[in-house]
Structures are given as structure tokens and as C-alpha cells.
Amino acid sequence: MDNKIEIRNVDKFYGRKQALDNVNLTISQGMFGLLGRNGAGKTTLMKTLATLHKKQKGKITVCGIPIENAKEIRSITGYLPQDFSMYPTMTVEESLDYLGILSGMDSETRKKRIKTLLKRVNLTEHKHKKVKALSGGMKRRLGIAQALLHEPRVLIVDEPTAGLDPEERIRFRNLLCEVAEERIVILSTHIVGDIEATCEDIAIMNNGKILWQGTVSELLKNAVGKVFTINAEKKFLPQIKNNYIVTGMLVQNEYTTVRIISENIPDLQGAVTADPNLEDAYMYCLYSHGCDVSGGNE
Amino acid sequence: MLFLKECKKVLFSLTFLIYIITVFAMYYTQFQGDCDTPLEKPLPNQSDYGMTAKEIPEILMPSAIESLVNRYLSNSYPAYPMGFYKDVHLNEKKKNKMAEIITEISGITKQELDNFTYSEEGTMTVGANGMMQYNEPEIPSVNIPKTLTYKRFRELMDKADKIIGGGSEYNDNNIVENFSLVPKTYEDALEEYNKFFDDDKITGAYARLYCDYMGIVLAILPVFVAVSFTSLDKKSRMEQLAYSRKISSAKLVFTRYASLVLMMIIPVIITAFIAHITVKSLYPENTTDNFAIIKNALIWLVPNIMFSTAVGMIITELISGIIAIFIQGTLWFGSIFAGTGSLTGSINKFTLVPRHNSLYGADVFKAEHSDFVFNRIFFTVLSLTMILITAFIYEQKRGGKFNGLDISFKNIKSKSET
Structure with a gap:
């Protein structure tokens, strides 16, 4: 199985509005930054990769699996949406356990992974806290934990630092870099600082099109x-x-x-x-x- | 494991708590009242064995007319417009219409009615048998016109029922059993009583009564629990996290449905068990069918829960929770209203809420048994089909192929403006 995402000539429409316009991208292991203004089509592309949107045209393969095989793609992909939460009355641990069940994980694996991930995202002390009592930063960290729960080969994070204070933002970016050592991580953002601090490979989107793809140094050189x-x-x-x-x-x-x-x-x-x-x-x-x-x- | 997690989600929801309270309230306010005293065995040479309904115009017409005049003068009409008791008071316009009917069937003019001094209290007198008996309040003398045919009389009674709002004593389905009663013989009464013990084994009769009351609430309440539960992912902004997991849509939707149905059955089983204990203590010396109430509760009531839950889930996924409640409310209202007043023998192949509000009438129920079985299987299969469609809708929404129908007022307005 190859370790890259290939996107070829992908189009997506919302009614008459074209949200993705002939998108072509190749994303390899490590951090990949998708930069663009609000409304550039980043979230649409992220959702399409997470099998939550259907493309109208083109071809996408994730680690060699065609995007149409949604179940297989979902089993190797972790997704952290821009706007998300969990059942407010469930505790941090219960929420992860529930989502682990939805990912088809057995009880023993869930137990081990939840323990490891809570430690990794610094939420062990808060594991009995209800989701409604978490701060914005804690929720984001819980979000990344749920996305990593089933050890995905691809992690898709959409505007993860929006609304976080500078300290939380730095902590979150470092966490993303750590997890990118073992997998493909796609970071979609409109905040240039997030890309600067974490990614070498980037693409810039505007009006549903990929304007440019390359490394940060190439972009600077231009x-x-x-x-x-x-x-x-x-x-x-x-x-x-x-x-x-x-x-x-x-x-x-x-x-x-x-x-x-x-x-x-x-x-x-x-x-x-x-x-x-x-x-x-x-x-x-x-x-x-x-x-x-x-x-x-x- | 997922099933248990979903059950826990249901258990700790506010709507489920309200559901439990309402189910128990219905049980204690309606069914428990019928379990105060046991049925008494008829004895030979009793002065009275009760009455049985037979359509005899000579008995029915004067009796119904006198009753209607009485109700008019007190302006108080008992009715069951939605299966529940209601004391209807007519406004002036409707009173005038009712007076026209009374004039046509009794010869009493509106002026006579209005000028009559009416005392709402009836009188008690000593009857021929030496027993005290209640006499209806005095009314102007009734002279049924010779030209009034029985057919025309029934038409006017139907009109009177509509003025009252349906479900009254004069409703087409009820009028005979309300006003054309003839005394039962000792043999009739004994046969009925024996059937209660031999055929129904006591609990069988109480099981029908229990299911009759509980069926009313269980055809509507589950929709609220289902809507609240189905909307939970969206409300908690959890939808996309669930959508992006590996689990199949069919497995997730069916598990959620099964957990909702099972959790809503539990209070029914508990009340059925309480009902059994209560009935058993009323007849300690008699042999009873120990499983009659539980068995009937499952066969009779589970399809109600399944259907109401399925409507809640499918419409919430397809359009919205409010529309789901509206649709189920309309079906529920229609079903109960269709069986207006006919509280026994009101079972047909497609009615959502079968009724049998009596401890007697095992024969009537037996006669309708095949329709009843068809009815329950029909609603079970229909519910499962709806859940299959719900799983399909969920899969389409999950893959971004369908976003639900937007038929909100705002959307309709903006479309019409465009």
C-alpha cells in the first residue's frame, strides 16, 4: 500500500456554485499544509477526503484505496472537523470509548489506546470530566485524541487552532508535528503562522482551485x-x-x-x-x- | 457493546424520564381505577343482571331524545373526542342548531326549552321493588312526531354528535349501546361471567383493558424520545465525528432503533407486572393466566412503540424532528378519532391504536382476532421497513449525497420570493 494521497482533476459543485475546480494534489507522509482564505474550498476538500462529501468528477486515492470505498477509507482516516463537539453529558473517557466502538475497536484495544492518547494530549487528569465542562483548548485536544484513536494512517485536521489562545495554539501545533512522524497529516488553515510553524509541504487554494503547490522554501524563493x-x-x-x-x-x-x-x-x-x-x-x-x-x- | 452504550444514552435523556413518568401516570390514573373491586358472580332470581345492547327503535328513540333534551337544558355533553373524557359546553350558535334538532325529533320548541325551569339535580324515589332509584331531572314532555322516520332520526343524531365535536353518546358507533339497552337474563349474565373466568382466565380480560389504556399513550410518546435521541448527534455537533467512523450506517441505525425500542418497552413490562400482581390480588382464589398481561402487552403494545419510534427516526433524518412529531401526532389523532367512542370492537386492519375498553367482550375480540394479528404484523413490518429506509437516508447524508429536505417556512418563503 503506498503512503500518499493522490487527487486528480476533482470537481465538486454545491448546486451551481463550483466549490472544487479541477483540483490536483499529491500528498506524501508528514505534515501537509493547505492554506487559503475563508471560503477558498479547503473544508470542502477536507470533507471530500474524509468521505463526507461526494466529488462530482475526478479521482482520489488514499494510500492506494479509491475514495469510493468509504468504509475502508474511514478505517484508515482520522478526521477532526472545524466545528465539532461531543455528547455534553458524557465524560472525556466515555466519549472516546463510544467513538472507539464506532470505529470497530475491541474493548481491550480501546482501553489501551484511550490511556495512551489521554496521556499524549494531556487529558489524563480530566478523563472523568464531562465534555461540557472542558475549555476550548481541551476540547481540541480531545478532538485530536478521537481522530487518532483507531491509529489512522491519514489525519485530516480542519482549522484546528481557530479560537485557541497562543499557548494552546503552540501546544496543539507541536502535537500535530509529533503525530505526523508516523502518518500523513493534512492541516487546513487560513492562519499563515500555523503553516509556518509546522509544514514544509504546502498548497494554496483560492476559489476552489489549487493555485500553487510546493515547499515553504520554494514559496519564499518566489x-x-x-x-x-x-x-x-x-x-x-x-x-x-x-x-x-x-x-x-x-x-x-x-x-x-x-x-x-x-x-x-x-x-x-x-x-x-x-x-x-x-x-x-x-x-x-x-x-x-x-x-x-x-x-x-x- | 454499542447497544449497551446507546441504551445508556436513552436512559439518561430527559425525554425518556418524561416518557417513564407519563407511562406510569397513565397506568395509575386509568387502569388502576378499574382494579378496585372484583367482578361479582350473578345469582338466580337477581332483580337485575345488567343490560345488553339491541337495536330496537322503539326503545332507542325516546331514550336518546330524552337524554339529548336533558343535555341541552344542562348544556353539558359528555364526550370522548380523542379517547379521553371531555365535558362539552356549547356556545349560543351551536345551542341554536341543537335546539332545531330537538324540535324536529321531540316537538319541543326552542321557546319551550328556553322558558323551562330546569333543575340539574335528579330526584330519588322508592321504586316498585322497594329500592331507592334515581330519576333524571324533569324535562318538557316529549312528543315524537309520527312523520319522523328512524333513518331521519339517526341522521339527526349524527348531526348532533358533530355539533358536540364527535365522540358523544349520540355517535353512530355508540348510540345503540347507550340508548337501546335491554335487560340481560340470568343465563346471559352467567355465560358472560363464566367466559371471564374460563376463556379469559381473568387476566386475559384485564390484559385487553390494560393494553387499551396503555396503547393510547404508547402510540404517541415514543416519537418524542426518538426525535430527541435522533437529533442528539446534530445538537451536540457530533454528527461529523460519527459520520467519519468505520461503522456501517445500517448497523448504527438499527442498533439505535433497537436500544430505543427496548428501553421504552421496560416501563411497559414493569407496569404490566404491577397490573398482574394487582389483578391476582383481586381474585386470590381463582386460577389466572400468569402470562396473559405481559404477553398481550408485548404483542399489542410493542408495534405501537416500534411504529412511533420509526416515524420519529425517519422523519428526523429526512426533514426535522418537529415535522416528525407533527406527522405522528396527526396519525395518532386520526387513529383515535376514527375509533370515536367505540371503545370496544374498534379494531381494523390499519388502525394504529386498537381499542377494547371493557372487561367483557371476549367474543367481540375473538371475532376481530385475525384483523388484530394482521394489524400488529403490518405495523411491525412497516416500522422495520422505515428503519431500513432511515439507514439508507443516513448513509446518503453521511456521504454528502443528501442533506435532508428543507421544507422550513423560511425556505418556502425565500423560494416564493425568488
Whole structure:
């Protein structure tokens, strides 16, 4: 059985709206980041891979298994949806046990796995706590535990860090990296920082299409020579925002240091080239593919 | 294991607690009241053996007319519009319509009715046999027009029943047994009494009565438990976690259905057991059928639970829980209303709630037995078919091939605006 996910020419429609447009991707073992705006089609793609959505066209194989074999795919896939919870009156341990039964695990295996996973996600002390009493971060950790319960070969996590405080977010990202050592982990997010901290292989989605696929370093390389900084007086800011893509502004007394993206050297006095970060590179990628990245600038 | 987990989920739900309370309340308020005293054996030369119904117009017409005049003057009409007792009071408009009927059948004008001084209290007098007897309150004298045919009389009685709202004493199904009663002979009474012991073994008769009362609630209550249980995944935002597991849709849906049905049977078995103990203590010297009530409860009542649960599950998956309750409520109402007032011998092949509200009438029940068996098998098979379809719907929803029908008011409105 090969250890990769292959997505070929996949289309998906919601009525007349095309949610996935000729999607082609190859995802290998380790962390894979799917980056895109809200509404780009990331969740649709994640749900399609988790067999919760039906594609209209194209071919998907997960570790060599066609996506149409839903039962087999479900047995090797763990899924953590964006918006989820569990029965509020069940305890943490009971919830995992219930989901383990739904995964067809026997009693002894469930017992062992639940113990191991609760330890791994730091929830052992809270195993008798009811789900309704858990904090947002704890719920996310319980979410990852349930997704890993049946030792899946593929883990699909959709916007897992939304709503978490910085400390919980870091802890959660580290946890994902650890589990990615043994399996394919697909992380879908609109938060560039999550990708930067965890993934090397990424894809960028927009309007249901894969705009770009490669490594983080390749994405950064594409943006070299396209990012500039300039110290500008406040009065020039509207003009700069109108003419360039602004990725950062740092107010410093009389001047504001503005970070801009431009295909050519900007026609601004004092503009100097800067090393691109992942946010710059992501914005440049959207811009270079003709996406509207004005962000509502006048 | 999954079955036990699902049973536990049912057990700790609020709707199930309400279900248990209602089942026990129904048992104690309705059935228990009929278990206060044992049936008395008829003796020769008794002055009275009770009455039996025979359709004799000469008896029926004056008796029903006098009753209707009485009810009109007191403006109080007992009725069972949905199988439950209701004291109906008519408004002025309906009173006028009723007065027209009374005038046509009794010759008493509306003016006479309105001017009559009516005392609601009847009188007690010493009868010919030396016993005290109750006399109905005095009413204006009734003169049945010679031109009034029996057919026309029955039409007017049916009209009167509709004015009252159905299920009254004048309903087509009840009128004979209410107003055309003839005295039973000693032999009639003894035969009926012996059948109660020999054929029904006492508990058989009580089993029918028990099932009659419990069947009413068990045809509607399970839908609430099923809707609440089926909506739980969605309500708990657990749907996608369950959808993405390996378990087959058929196994999950059937296990959930089985756990719901089993949990809802348990209070029925407990009340049936209490009923058996109660009846047994009423007749300590007699031989009883120890399994009659439990056996009847399972055969008679389980299809009600199965059907109501299946409707709750399939419609919740297909549309929504509210619509499921509405649909089952309509079926329940229709079934009970269809058997208006005819509380015995109201079993046909497709009625959801078979009725037999009497300790007697084993013959009537026997005569309808094949229909009854067909009826129960029909609802069992129909329920299982619905659950099979529910599993199919669940599988379609799970794979994103179907998202349920949206027939909410908001959706209909927005579509019409488009």
C-alpha cells in the first residue's frame, strides 16, 4: 500500500456554485499544509477526503484505496472537523470509548489506546470530566485524541487552532508535528503562522482551485525581490495603500514603516528590498495568480 | 457493546424520564381505577343482571331524545373526542342548531326549552321493588312526531354528535349501546361471567383493558424520545465525528432503533407486572393466566412503540424532528378519532391504536382476532421497513449525497420570493 494521497482533476459543485475546480494534489507522509482564505474550498476538500462529501468528477486515492470505498477509507482516516463537539453529558473517557466502538475497536484495544492518547494530549487528569465542562483548548485536544484513536494512517485536521489562545495554539501545533512522524497529516488553515510553524509541504487554494503547490522554501524563493519596506510619512499612506499591496505597517513616531509587495522596484523614494516572510510570500502568490488582494483598500 | 452504550444514552435523556413518568401516570390514573373491586358472580332470581345492547327503535328513540333534551337544558355533553373524557359546553350558535334538532325529533320548541325551569339535580324515589332509584331531572314532555322516520332520526343524531365535536353518546358507533339497552337474563349474565373466568382466565380480560389504556399513550410518546435521541448527534455537533467512523450506517441505525425500542418497552413490562400482581390480588382464589398481561402487552403494545419510534427516526433524518412529531401526532389523532367512542370492537386492519375498553367482550375480540394479528404484523413490518429506509437516508447524508429536505417556512418563503 503506498503512503500518499493522490487527487486528480476533482470537481465538486454545491448546486451551481463550483466549490472544487479541477483540483490536483499529491500528498506524501508528514505534515501537509493547505492554506487559503475563508471560503477558498479547503473544508470542502477536507470533507471530500474524509468521505463526507461526494466529488462530482475526478479521482482520489488514499494510500492506494479509491475514495469510493468509504468504509475502508474511514478505517484508515482520522478526521477532526472545524466545528465539532461531543455528547455534553458524557465524560472525556466515555466519549472516546463510544467513538472507539464506532470505529470497530475491541474493548481491550480501546482501553489501551484511550490511556495512551489521554496521556499524549494531556487529558489524563480530566478523563472523568464531562465534555461540557472542558475549555476550548481541551476540547481540541480531545478532538485530536478521537481522530487518532483507531491509529489512522491519514489525519485530516480542519482549522484546528481557530479560537485557541497562543499557548494552546503552540501546544496543539507541536502535537500535530509529533503525530505526523508516523502518518500523513493534512492541516487546513487560513492562519499563515500555523503553516509556518509546522509544514514544509504546502498548497494554496483560492476559489476552489489549487493555485500553487510546493515547499515553504520554494514559496519564499518566489517572493524574493518582490517585497520592499519604506519609511513613509502618515500623509502618504493612503496613496501607498492604493498603489501597492501592503502586508505590514509599523507606526514609529513621525514615520510608518510600510511593508509592500511589488512586481517591480516601487516608484517610492527610500524603498529598500526586504527578505520575504511566509505571509509576504502567500500574498505575493495570490497577487501573482491574479487574485484580488487589495483587502478593501480604496 | 454499542447497544449497551446507546441504551445508556436513552436512559439518561430527559425525554425518556418524561416518557417513564407519563407511562406510569397513565397506568395509575386509568387502569388502576378499574382494579378496585372484583367482578361479582350473578345469582338466580337477581332483580337485575345488567343490560345488553339491541337495536330496537322503539326503545332507542325516546331514550336518546330524552337524554339529548336533558343535555341541552344542562348544556353539558359528555364526550370522548380523542379517547379521553371531555365535558362539552356549547356556545349560543351551536345551542341554536341543537335546539332545531330537538324540535324536529321531540316537538319541543326552542321557546319551550328556553322558558323551562330546569333543575340539574335528579330526584330519588322508592321504586316498585322497594329500592331507592334515581330519576333524571324533569324535562318538557316529549312528543315524537309520527312523520319522523328512524333513518331521519339517526341522521339527526349524527348531526348532533358533530355539533358536540364527535365522540358523544349520540355517535353512530355508540348510540345503540347507550340508548337501546335491554335487560340481560340470568343465563346471559352467567355465560358472560363464566367466559371471564374460563376463556379469559381473568387476566386475559384485564390484559385487553390494560393494553387499551396503555396503547393510547404508547402510540404517541415514543416519537418524542426518538426525535430527541435522533437529533442528539446534530445538537451536540457530533454528527461529523460519527459520520467519519468505520461503522456501517445500517448497523448504527438499527442498533439505535433497537436500544430505543427496548428501553421504552421496560416501563411497559414493569407496569404490566404491577397490573398482574394487582389483578391476582383481586381474585386470590381463582386460577389466572400468569402470562396473559405481559404477553398481550408485548404483542399489542410493542408495534405501537416500534411504529412511533420509526416515524420519529425517519422523519428526523429526512426533514426535522418537529415535522416528525407533527406527522405522528396527526396519525395518532386520526387513529383515535376514527375509533370515536367505540371503545370496544374498534379494531381494523390499519388502525394504529386498537381499542377494547371493557372487561367483557371476549367474543367481540375473538371475532376481530385475525384483523388484530394482521394489524400488529403490518405495523411491525412497516416500522422495520422505515428503519431500513432511515439507514439508507443516513448513509446518503453521511456521504454528502443528501442533506435532508428543507421544507422550513423560511425556505418556502425565500423560494416564493425568488
